[in-house]
Amino acid sequence: MRRTKAEAEETRSSIIRAAERVFYAKGVSNTTMEDVANAAGVTRGAVYWHFSNKTDLFLELYNSVPMPQEDMIAREIEQPGREVLCQIEKAAGDWLGELAGDEQRQRIFSILLRCEYGEELMPVLEKQQEVDDRHTASLERAFSRARSEDALGTSWTPQSATRTLRWMMKGLCSEWLLFGRRFDLEAQGREGLKHLFSSFREKAASIGSPPD
Amino acid sequence: MRRTKAEAEETRSSIIRAAERVFYAKGVSNTTMEDVANAAGVTRGAVYWHFSNKTDLFLELYNSVPMPQEDMIAREIEQPGREVLCQIEKAAGDWLGELAGDEQRQRIFSILLRCEYGEELMPVLEKQQEVDDRHTASLERAFSRARSEDALGTSWTPQSATRTLRWMMKGLCSEWLLFGRRFDLEAQGREGLKHLFSSFREKAASIGSPPD
DNA sequence: ATTTTAACATACAGCTGCGTTTGTATAAAT
DNA sequence: ATTTATACAAACGCAGCTGTATGTTAAAAT
Missing domain, CATH: 1.10.10.60 (Homeodomain-like)
Incomplete structure (x- = not known):
């Protein structure tokens, strides 16, 4: 037929x-x-x-699937609304909300997290890595702008802030996706973001010395 | 023979x-x-x-392998040395150092991170989850002690601090293990921990309001 | 109106990896 | 000194999956 x-x-x-x-x-x-x-x-x-x-x-x-993790930043950021850090925080939180509401994305992400990349699937890994790198660069530029506007706490560098934010987001999403979505991704995520960005904004760097 | x-x-x-x-x-x-x-x-x-x-x-x-991720806290913490938060930070940093120096652990963790758990391997996942839960509970107790000693910033709860720390650690280790160990796990990790615990210790909660 | 070709369904051959069985030499038990 | 059970190696059968080849029908092309 x-x-x-x-x-x-x-x-x-x-x-x-x-x-x-x-x-x-x-x-x-x-x-x-x-x-x-x-x-x-x-x-x-x-x-x-x-x-x-x-x-x-x-x-x-x-x-x-249209750019699995592309955006998150690219759209809202870049154009200087006003508070850069607030924009990043909002973008990250919104991105969590979208993930929480889009079951297809959840499946795609879970698959990408789980699957064993053996030789054949390396192109996927490389593309993921490339997107990741672009995304990291975008974040670093945003945090650099925050720094030049004197909005980033002195104890943070754009690089360290970028890394910490990305690590938290990745750990958060991994735990949520791979362990049965047993908490409110957007709510808990936004709360964590709130604390983290509060630290980003801290002016007085009261970094405690790690003992011993 | x-x-x-x-x-x-x-x-x-x-x-x-x-x-x-x-x-x-x-x-x-x-x-x-x-x-x-x-x-x-x-x-x-x-x-x-x-x-x-x-x-x-x-x-x-x-x-x-003797308790893949068991400890990290259980040993050093629990006995009240002095600064609880410093103890947790040190324990986490030390744990990262051990992972960075133990290739067998790296292999085991990598395997556990990316293997596909299909029906047959569920017991492993469950055991992992169980260890995870015990570990989380231990962390929460430690942060609770910090709170009762008035060492934990008012904007954090023991639960939110535990979650954020765990998310960061997980994201950190995942990225390091799965993407070719392209940075210094212990150094970058300790730096991230330093910032995060600095936020944990913040007394003045200047939490910024997320816009819109 | 015919011919061609796209979009499948069905059938086939081949191999791979799995679990088992059989063989065997030797350590241990008697 | 036999006997028995252990710790493997080698061989076997087979179910499952892959990729392809062939068959079939109807949409396009002529």
């Missing part, structure tokens, strides 16, 4: 969406192509028609 | 150590029992003599 081009494109994307669900449910390396086909309501023939193998399917899945 | 009991025990542990290396190098689900056997210099027969299957081998590997 030959389908029309639109129909074909639809089955293709339905296969991708099915892969997303199955990868999320069973793990990438534990799912077979037939699993994906069944979940999509087609046969392996259709899957192999649209994708050459599982790695390719994974790649296309990764590309199908 | 029947071996003596001591020899047998040695091949058993050599298989476990081989599994550790191969799991780390190729990922758990991408390694076959023959891979492990080859890396250990034996045949699959020996592997299947000592372990019933790959899951069992993984479990035994997990059990063979």
